[in-house]
Amino acid sequence: MRSTYLQNLSTLCCLGLSVLCCVSSLATFASAQEVTDRSQRSPWRASFNQVSPQALKANESNATRDPMNADPRGNYSANAAAAPTRSPMQADTVPQLTPSAQNPQPFSNRLSGSSNPAPTSAAGSSSSLETKVTRTQNQLPNEAGQVWREYDISPYTENVKSVEKPQQAILDWVLRETGTEMWFNEPLGILHATKDRLIVYHTPEIQQEVKAITDRFVRTRGQEQNFNIDLLTVENPNWRSNAYPLLQTIDVQTPGVEAWMMSKENAAILIGQLRQRADFRQHSGGEVKSHDGQSFVLEKTKPVAFVRSLRWLPGQFPSFEPLMTTINEGYTLNISSLSLLDNRAIEVAVKCDVDQVETLTPIKIPVAGAGNTVQTADINVPELISWRLHERFRWPSDQVLLLSCGVVADPKPETNGGTGVFGLRSRRKQTNRSDALLLIEYRGPATGANLPRTAGRSSLAPLK
Numbered sequence: 001m002r003s004t005y006l007q008n009l010s011t012l013c014c015l016g017l018s019v020l021c022c023v024s025s026l027a028t029f030a031s032a033q034e035v036t037d038r039s040q041r042s043p044w045r046a047s048f049n050q051v052s053p054q055a056l057k058a059n060e061s062n063a064t065r066d067p068m069n070a071d072p073r074g075n076y077s078a079n080a081a082a083a084p085t086r087s088p089m090q091a092d093t094v095p096q097l098t099p100s101a102q103n104p105q106p107f108s109n110r111l112s113g114s115s116n117p118a119p120t121s122a123a124g125s126s127s128s129l130e131t132k133v134t135r136t137q138n139q140l141p142n143e144a145g146q147v148w149r150e151y152d153i154s155p156y157t158e159n160v161k162s163v164e165k166p167q168q169a170i171l172d173w174v175l176r177e178t179g180t181e182m183w184f185n186e187p188l189g190i191l192h193a194t195k196d197r198l199i200v201y202h203t204p205e206i207q208q209e210v211k212a213i214t215d216r217f218v219r220t221r222g223q224e225q226n227f228n229i230d231l232l233t234v235e236n237p238n239w240r241s242n243a244y245p246l247l248q249t250i251d252v253q254t255p256g257v258e259a260w261m262m263s264k265e266n267a268a269i270l271i272g273q274l275r276q277r278a279d280f281r282q283h284s285g286g287e288v289k290s291h292d293g294q295s296f297v298l299e300k301t302k303p304v305a306f307v308r309s310l311r312w313l314p315g316q317f318p319s320f321e322p323l324m325t326t327i328n329e330g331y332t333l334n335i336s337s338l339s340l341l342d343n344r345a346i347e348v349a350v351k352c353d354v355d356q357v358e359t360l361t362p363i364k365i366p367v368a369g370a371g372n373t374v375q376t377a378d379i380n381v382p383e384l385i386s387w388r389l390h391e392r393f394r395w396p397s398d399q400v401l402l403l404s405c406g407v408v409a410d411p412k413p414e415t416n417g418g419t420g421v422f423g424l425r426s427r428r429k430q431t432n433r434s435d436a437l438l439l440i441e442y443r444g445p446a447t448g449a450n451l452p453r454t455a456g457r458s459s460l461a462p463l464k
Contacts, residue, residue, distance in 0.1 A: 140188065140201060141187075141188050143187060144186075144187035144188075144203055145203055145204065146188060146189070146201055146202055146203055147201070147202075147203075147204060147207060148199075148200075148201050149199075149200050149201075149207050149210075149211075150197050150198070150199050150200075151197065151198040151199075151200070151210070151211065151214045152196065152197060152218075153167060153170060153193070153196065153197065153198050153214060153217065154195075154196040154197075155218050155221055156170070156217045156221060156222045156293070157195050157196065157222070158222075159221045159222035159223070160222040160291050162291070163291070163294060165195075166195075166222065166291075166294070167193040167194065167195060167198070168193070169217075169293040169294050169295070169336070170193060170198055170213070170217055170293065171191065171198075172336070173213050173217075173293060174191065174209075174213050174214075175191075176349060176392060177209055177210075177212075177213050178206060178209055178210070182206070187202075187203065189201060189202040189206070190202070198214060213338075215341060216292075216293075216338055216339065216341060217293050217338070219341060220292040220293075220339060220445075222292060222293070223291070223445055224289045224290065224291055224445070225289070225290055225291075225292050225337055225346075225442070225444070225446065226287060226289055226442075226445070226446055227287070227288045227290065227335070227337065227440060227441065227442055227443060228285075228286070228287050228288070228439075228440075228441040228443060229284070229285065229286070229298060229333075229335070229438075229439070229440055229441075230271075230282065230284070230285040230437075230438070230439040231282070231283045231284045231285065231298070231331070231333065231411065231436070231437070231438055231439075232274065232281065232282050232283070232285075232436075232437040232438075232439065233281045233283065233410055233411065233434040233436050233437065234274060234277060234279055234281075234434060234435045235279035235432070235433070235434045235435070236277075236279055237404075237407055237435040239273070239274060239277065239435070242273055243270050243273065246266040246269060246270055247260035247261075247262050247266075247402065248260055248261045250393065250395075250401075252391055253391060254389060254390065254391055256405065256406045257389060257403065257404065257405055257406070258403070258406075259391075259393065259401065259402070259403050259404075260401075260402045261395050261396075261399045261400070261401060261402075262399065262400055262402060263398070263399060263400070264399070264400055264441065266400075267400040267402070267439065267441065270402075271439075279434070281434075283300065283331070283411055284298055284300060284333075287443070289446060290335075292337070292338060292339055293336070293337075293338045294336065295334055295335065295336040296334075296335055296336075297332065297333065297334050297335075298332075298333040299330070299331070299332045299333070300330045300331055300411070301329060301330030301331070301332065302329055302330055303326045303328055303329070304326065304327045304329045304357050304360075304382075305324055305325070306324070306325065306327075306360055306380040306382065307322040307323065307324060307377075307378065307379045307380055308323055308324070308325045308379060308380065309322075309323040309379055310323065310365055310367070310377060310379060311323055317370070318367070318368075318369075319367060320377065322377070322379075327355065327357055327382060327384070328355065329355055329356055330354070330355070330411065331352065331353065331354045332352070332353045333350075333351075333352045333438075334350075334351040334352070335348060335349070335351075336348070339397075340394075343397070343444075343445075344396060344397055345394055345395065345396050345397055346395065346397050346442040347392065347393070347394040348392070348394075348401070348440060348442075349391075349392045350389060350391055350392070350438070350440075351389065352388070352389040352390075352405070352438065353386070353388055354386060354387050354388075354408065354409060354411045354436070355384060355385075355386045356384065356385040356386070356409035356410065356411075357382050357383070357384060357385075358384065359382070359383040360380040360381070360382055360383075361380065361381045361382075361383065362378045362379070362380055363378065363380070364376040364377070365377050365378070385408075385409035386409070387408045387409065387436075389405055389438075391403075397444065400441045401439070401440045401441075402437065402438070402439055402440075403438040403439075403440075404435060404436070404437055405435075405436045405438075406435065406436075407433050407434065407435050408433065408434070408435075408436055409432075409433065410432040410433065410434045410436075411436060
């Protein structure tokens with residue numbers, strides 16, 4: 001009986017010790033879990049009451065405290081064998097991880113947020129809107145067989161001293177020959193010019209076209225070319241009746257524009273016929289010199305100022321002020337020429353802009369006057385007459401190019417009209433119409449040039 005009692009007592013003691021061990025283990029685990037939770041700077045719970053100064057001070061003190069897990073390798077997954085390393089070159093291209101333990105949410109955001117933070121923080125949402133940038137490849141893509149070429153253009157640029165960036169003319173002529181869109185579409189292409197080099201990355205076929213243009217620049221060494229330019233107008237287009245037997249038609253791309261070639265002898269006959277007409281006028285003319293490939297501008301404009309609107313000035317007298325604007329009325333003629341390798345033909349890019357103010361329509365605006373009276377002020381609404389010409393032509397150097405833009409606004413600036421409000425002209429008239437003619441004669445290289453003059457008549461066809 002006594003032995004049975006001892007056995008039961010021993011069993012109860014063992015059970016009691018087991019229970020104490022379990023309780024101790026749970027207490028230890030809870031204590032460790034509590035420490036771990038406190039180390040994480042969890043966001044504040046939402047509060048609609050006034051935040052006490054003690055809470056603000058405690059939060060600032062907690063924000064400056066270093067986290068327990070200061071090792072950045074702990075930010076990566078436990079499945080990774082080792083944390084990835086970044087070289088100095090990758091510092092700006094590899095995004096940095098921003099876990100909440102190391103980069104807590106700002107205090108101002110915690111006050112307005114909930115106890116459970118949103119899946120994406122403010123930093124994460126802003127970075128998702130940024131453009132993803134990849135590292136530069138070791139070599140340029142050449143799936144279309146592109147090749148890199150550098151052309152020495154110093155023989156040309158060193159002899160053109162009157163232009164700040166003479167290499168720009170080479171770029172312009174390359175784009176005229178190849179087109180602009182192909183350099184911004186597939187396949188990848190690069191076109192760049194410095195004072196001494198033209199750098200091109202494209203297919204061999206495009207490289208041949210670029211070299212053909214570059215050879216024409218380098219050959220002339222930037223020497224000056226002589227031209228005779230005449231801008232003429234005839235009010236009645238019936239001058240064609242007697243002149244057509246002297247002309248040879250050329251195809252053009254601009255609607256309404258006609259182009260002809262004729263010999264220099266026939267050009268002299270045509271000018272003589274036009275000068276006998278009462279409606280003939282010559283706006284500009286004479287000999288022009290320009291470096292081969294460069295552009296020169298003939299311009300004759302006059303500003304036309306008028307009141308386009310009123311600005312209100314509350315509490316002042318007068319209660320408004322006029323807003324002025326200016327339109328340059330007249331013409332601007334831009335010509336860029338480039339001779340061919342054999343010097344037997346010339347290629348010219350012509351750009352002409354003509355703007356005329358046909359009517360300034362006055363509009364009366366009621367304004368407050370002295371003594372609570374109502375007065376009126378005038379503004380003007382312009383009616384513009386404009387035309388544009390942008391073409392490229394190639395013709396033999398012993399021929400003359402004649403262009404007609406049709407019956408358009410007269411290119412001469414007109415500012416006739418009475419004086420209106422604010423001392424400005426308030427004209428209301430009909431702008432004259434006339435047939436605008438442009439005569440371009442190439443006279444070869446300048447005196448003393450080392451290039452041969454044109455020998456004999458050329459059989460080259462005009463550029464279409």
